[in-house]
Amino acid sequence: MKIYDREGTPNAARIRIVLAEKGLEDQIEFVSVDLIRAEQKQPAFLAMNPIGKIPVLELDDGTVISESTAITEYLDNLDGNPTLTGKTPREKGLIHMMQRRVEMMVLEAIDDYFHYGTPGLGKALRPWRMPDWSGAKEWGERRGAQAVQNMPYFNDILAKKPFVAGDAFSLADISLWAALAFADAIGLPIAPELTALAAWRSKVSDIPAVKNRSGQAILPEDLARFGA
Amino acid sequence: MKIYDREGTPNAARIRIVLAEKGLEDQIEFVSVDLIRAEQKQPAFLAMNPIGKIPVLELDDGTVISESTAITEYLDNLDGNPTLTGKTPREKGLIHMMQRRVEMMVLEAIDDYFHYGTPGLGKALRPWRMPDWSGAKEWGERRGAQAVQNMPYFNDILAKKPFVAGDAFSLADISLWAALAFADAIGLPIAPELTALAAWRSKVSDIPAVKNRSGQAILPEDLARFGA
Numbered sequence: 001m002k003i004y005d006r007e008g009t010p011n012a013a014r015i016r017i018v019l020a021e022k023g024l025e026d027q028i029e030f031v032s033v034d035l036i037r038a039e040q041k042q043p044a045f046l047a048m049n050p051i052g053k054i055p056v057l058e059l060d061d062g063t064v065i066s067e068s069t070a071i072t073e074y075l076d077n078l079d080g081n082p083t084l085t086g087k088t089p090r091e092k093g094l095i096h097m098m099q100r101r102v103e104m105m106v107l108e109a110i111d112d113y114f115h116y117g118t119p120g121l122g123k124a125l126r127p128w129r130m131p132d133w134s135g136a137k138e139w140g141e142r143r144g145a146q147a148v149q150n151m152p153y154f155n156d157i158l159a160k161k162p163f164v165a166g167d168a169f170s171l172a173d174i175s176l177w178a179a180l181a182f183a184d185a186i187g188l189p190i191a192p193e194l195t196a197l198a199a200w201r202s203k204v205s206d207i208p209a210v211k212n213r214s215g216q217a218i219l220p221e222d223l224a225r226f227g228a
Numbered sequence: 229m230k231i232y233d234r235e236g237t238p239n240a241a242r243i244r245i246v247l248a249e250k251g252l253e254d255q256i257e258f259v260s261v262d263l264i265r266a267e268q269k270q271p272a273f274l275a276m277n278p279i280g281k282i283p284v285l286e287l288d289d290g291t292v293i294s295e296s297t298a299i300t301e302y303l304d305n306l307d308g309n310p311t312l313t314g315k316t317p318r319e320k321g322l323i324h325m326m327q328r329r330v331e332m333m334v335l336e337a338i339d340d341y342f343h344y345g346t347p348g349l350g351k352a353l354r355p356w357r358m359p360d361w362s363g364a365k366e367w368g369e370r371r372g373a374q375a376v377q378n379m380p381y382f383n384d385i386l387a388k389k390p391f392v393a394g395d396a397f398s399l400a401d402i403s404l405w406a407a408l409a410f411a412d413a414i415g416l417p418i419a420p421e422l423t424a425l426a427a428w429r430s431k432v433s434d435i436p437a438v439k440n441r442s443g444q445a446i447l448p449e450d451l452a453r454f455g456a
Contacts, residue, residue, distance in 0.1 A: 050381050051332060057321075065321040067328040073314075074321030086301075093285075093293040093302030100295040104279055133370065135363030142361065153278050 004031045004048070005055035010107065010182040014068045015055045017174050018075050018084060020209035038124040052128070069099065072171050084171045091165075098157075098165040098172035106154070107179035109147035114186050116140025147179075148188055151197060159196035169207060177204050232259045232276070233283035238335065238410040242296045243283045245402050246303050246312060248437035266352040280356070297327065300399050312399045319393075326385075326393040326400035334382070335407035337375035342414050344368025375407075376416055379425060387424035397435060405432050 003019075005012035007030075019025045033039050033054050041052045048056045049066035057065045057074065065071050076084045086092035114120050116129055117140025130136040154176060157164060164172035180190060180201055190198050204210055231247075233240035235258075247253045261267050261282050269280045276284045277294035285293045285302065293299050304312045314320035342348050344357060345368025358364040382404060385392060392400035408418060408429055418426050432438055 050378075051329065059318075063318065063322075065325050067325045070321045070324035070328060073324045074317045077317040077320055089302045089305035090287075090291065092305055093298045094291075096298035096301045097293050097295045100298060101279065130370070133366065135366055138361070138363055139367055142358070150278075 001027055001060060002029045002031055002058040003055055004033050004045070004058070006033050006035050009035070009054065010111070010178040011053065011068050012055050013178045013181065014174050015057075015071055015075075017177075017209050018072050018171075021084060021169075021207075022075055022079065024075060024078070035121055036124060038128070041125070041128055068175070069096075069171070072174075076171075083168070084174070086170070095165045095170045095172055099170075099175050102154070102164065102172055102175040102179060105150035106147050106183070107175060109143045109150070110179055110183045110186070110188060113140050113144030113147060113188070114182070117142075117144050118186060144188060147183060148191070151190060151194055155194040155197040158200040163200075169204070173200075173204055174210075177201065177210060229255055229288060230257045230259055230286040231283055232261050232273070232286070234261050234263050237263070237282065238339070238406040239281065239296050240283050241406045241409065242402050243285075243299055243303075245405075245437050246300050246399075249312060249435075250303055250307065252303060252306070263349055264352060266356070269353070269356055296403070297324075297399070300402075304399075311396070312402070314398070323393045323398045323400055327398075327403050330382070330392065330400055330403040330407060333378035334375050334411070335403060337371045337378070338407055338411045338414070338416060341368050341372030341375060341416070342410070345370075345372050346414060372416060375411060376419070379418060379422055383422040383425040386428040391428075397432070401428075401432055402438075405429065405438060 003015060005015065007016075016025075019028060033045065035054070039045055040049075040054055045056075046052055048058070048064045051066070053066075055066075055068065055071065057071045059065070065074055073085055076082045081087075084095075086095045115125070116136050120129065154164065161167070163169050164176055180197075183189065190201070231243060233243065235244075244253075247256060261273065263282070267273055268277075268282055273284075274280055276286070276292045279294070281294075283294070283296065283299065285299045287293070293302055301313055304310045309315075312323075314323045343353070344364050348357065382392065389395070391397050392404055408425075411417065418429070
């Protein structure tokens with residue numbers, strides 16, 4: 001199998017954590033996508049994923065699977081023991097609910113802030129950032145504010161439960177961990193009063209599959225290189 | 229089980245089609261949410277779903293599951309025969325990928341157009357429509373244009389395959405059918421040249437679980453009542 005991604009970005013981190021957690025890393029050939037040159041917006045990449053975002057999984061028969069949730073569903077079910085996406089109907093429902101809440105309330109908002117409210121990944125991507133619209137930057141800034149506003153919701157959840165979707169580490173934790181690493185790197189840190197969220201992040205950062213990724217989370221100097 | 233929703237809206241239709249397809253309709257008590265009075269944005273509803281959107285499923289033990297994909301995962305797996313969300317890892321991956329593409333490329337864009345680019349559901353919901361921002365309406369209009377721009381992608385898919393995620397009717401078809409019913413009702417019809425998309429819609433509309441819903445899809449006069 002091949003993964004088309006770019007180390008150090010939040011969605012690449014999500015899938016690399018899944019691969020490590022499921023013991024599948026050695027079955028993957030990683031193909032680096034040149035985000036700075038907007039390779040993900042060119043015809044060859046768009047033929048795999050019309051949304052123009054990494055990561056993309058390509059199976060040995062050429063089948064392509066994009067979208068982090070979909071790739072995780074595939075990888076997590078390969079061994080018949082879906083620990084990250086849920087075994088019972090109730091687990092599946094709650095994990096998918098919380099993972100989607102993470103995306104809608106935090107991860108997508110942070111991503112919009114990065115791409116529209118800041119210089120984002122630099123010059124080559126500008127044509128895909130609504131350059132014909134003067135309101136785009138304010139919209140991006142509003143999305144960043146929404147992400148910050150929504151962080152306390154997850155703090156409250158994690159003050160009562162050990163993990164985002166309940167008692168066990170799941171896809172929902174991976175999404176939130178990647179979202180917060182991204183937020184931190186682009187200047188939207190966890191507010192000091194959100195102690196349960198910070199404690200959960202520290203705990204998740206110690207899980208072996210995540211620990212191996214921590215050093216690869218987006219760092220400000222990495223972003224600076226991107227924007228160069 | 230209880231479903232909190234409002235007949236005639238796209239996300240309510242998605243779950244009602246799932247319930248009919250899985251033969252679960254008689255196990256559900258439907259609780260109507262007064263969207264015109266913004267009941268979905270009040271504390272009692274937000275305690276179930278912080279995103280403030282219908283539908284929400286409440287299990288008999290009080291557990292709440294929101295988000296259409298999550299509710300579908302729960303309902304589809306109850307009988308151990310997940311026909312709508314996929315049985316094999318490959319099916320699960322491809323169905324989740326295509327359903328997410330439908331949401332990102334069409335359904336969410338149409339929803340944003342309706343709520344920001346048009347009068348939407350009327351006066352009571354205005355406080356939740358970024359009233360402090362003069363750019364909100366243009367953003368909504370841009371989202372509507374994106375939805376229309378993305379429809380040909382699904383036409384091309386359906387010119388080659390019988391259903392959105394391949395050979396069988398799935399969650400991805402339900403999402404696209406609901407999106408197009410919504411789009412039609414608010415003035416974004418399928419363009420005449422998208423003949424494969426129109427043929428697929430006609431075929432899906434004849435599936436018994438969908439046929440029973442067709443009369444309940446959002447109609448312009450229904451929207452006029454909403455906005456009254």
